[in-house]
Amino acid sequence: xxxxxxxxxxxxxxxxxxxxxxxxxxxxxxxxxxxxxxxxxxxxxxxxxxxxxxxxxxxxxxxxxxxxxxxxxxxxxxxxxxxxxxxxxxxxxxxxxxxxxxxxxxxxxxxxxxxxxxxxxxxxxxxxxxxxxxxxxxxxxxxxxxxxxxxxxxxxxxxxxxxxxxxxxxxxxxxxxxxxxxxxxxxxxxxxxxxxxxxxxxxxxxxxxxxxxxxxxxxxxxxxxxxxxxxxxxxxxxxxxxxxxxxxxxxxx
Numbered sequence: 736x737x738x739x740x741x742x743x744x745x746x747x748x749x750x751x752x753x754x755x756x757x758x759x760x761x762x763x764x765x766x767x768x769x770x771x772x773x774x775x776x777x778x779x780x781x782x783x784x785x786x787x788x789x790x791x792x793x794x795x796x797x798x799x800x801x802x803x804x805x806x807x808x809x810x811x812x813x814x815x816x817x818x819x820x821x822x823x824x825x826x827x828x829x830x831x832x833x834x835x836x837x838x839x840x841x842x843x844x845x846x847x848x849x850x851x852x853x854x855x856x857x858x859x860x861x862x863x864x865x866x867x868x869x870x871x872x873x874x875x876x877x878x879x880x881x882x883x884x885x886x887x888x889x890x891x892x893x894x895x896x897x898x899x900x901x902x903x904x905x906x907x908x909x910x911x912x913x914x915x916x917x918x919x920x921x922x923x924x925x926x927x928x929x930x931x932x933x934x935x936x937x938x939x940x941x942x943x944x945x946x947x948x949x950x951x952x953x954x955x956x957x958x959x960x961x962x963x964x965x966x967x968x969x970x971x972x973x974x975x976x977x978x979x980x981x982x983x984x985x986x987x988x
Contacts, residue, residue: 736894738763739818739827739856742835743774743848746806750834752797753879754866757886758831759800767797767804768814768823775835777810779851784808790817811852819859829894830856833866834882838905840867840954841921844968850903854970857901864893865903865968869958874908882906885963888915901968905954907961918964921955 740755742748746769758765771793772784783790790813792805805823807814815830817823832852844850844865853863868882885906893902906912949955954964974980 736763736828737825738765739815739823739830740765740767741769741811741814741818741830741832741852743770743777743811743832743852744836745770745773746795746804748834748836749877749879750836750866750868750882752800753883754831754834754886755797755800755802757883758890759802760883760887761890763829763890765800765802766818766823766827767795767800767802768792768807768818769805770811770814771806771808774810774848776846777812777848777851778846779812779855780810780848781813781816781855782810783813811848812855815852815855815863816859819856819861827856827861829890830861830863831866831886831890832863833868833904834879834886834906835865835867836870836877838867838869838871838955838958839865839903840905840958840964841923841949843923844903844920850968853901853903854968857899857968857970860899862893862896862898862900863902864890865901867903867905868908869905870908878908878910881908881912881963885912885915889965901970903954903966903968904963905958905966906963907958909961911961912963913961915963915965916957918954918957918966919950919952920966921949921953923955 856863
């Protein structure tokens with residue numbers, strides 16, 4: 736089976752290499768295509784760097800990985816879309832996105848480029864796994880091996896699930912992970928955005944840790960307790976009309 740490996744931290748991220756090597760360990764044929772520069776917070780954006788309408792890529796080699804690798808002047812959502820439409824050597828059987836430097840938990844995942852690449856795969860009928868390591872501002876050095884161990888445990892199960900399944904895997908950055916748990920999304924992520932006024936016609940977006948305790952059993956809570964968490968995500972879908980939403984009246988002509 737063929738896997739596209741991408742991320743939003745850029746082609747030079749150690750997490751990208753850790754994910755690619757874990758996929759190889761699981762017997763997958765991998766191709767790496769990741770942003771040439773940092774692209775965090777881009778969600779499922781299909782923007783490319785530049786205004787020519789063309790997506791430029793550069794061949795790279797990653798240490799210890801015998802596979803094609805490309806630094807792409809585009810956001811991860813667009814890279815995932817291109818791959819699922821046959822670019823980078825053909826449509827993959829699975830898209831693997833990460834390993835992100837920092838957790839992606841709660842409903843804030845809607846902003847994540849890591850998760851956005853995975854959800855873009857889903858709307859193109861390809862299964863995907865978004866992987867994040869809970870490295871915070873005060874955390875020790877990233878334990879990329881933790882994430883690799885978790886990926887090797889989860890990936891075979893994902894490949895046996897129905898097509899277009901998307902899973903979000905968050906791994907604690909601690910020496911001893913307590914295990915793996917299914918989890919719902921917390922109301923917010925561990926980090927929230929605060930808007931500060933700094934002058935006329937100008938505001939500053941500041942990222943701060945959430946002061947609220949996460950809901951017990953949620954991804955944020957279980958991650959804080961030292962568990963790796965697994966959450967199934969659904970991309971764009973319509974709300975059933977049977978939910979009782981009122982029907983708007985068409986204006987009389």
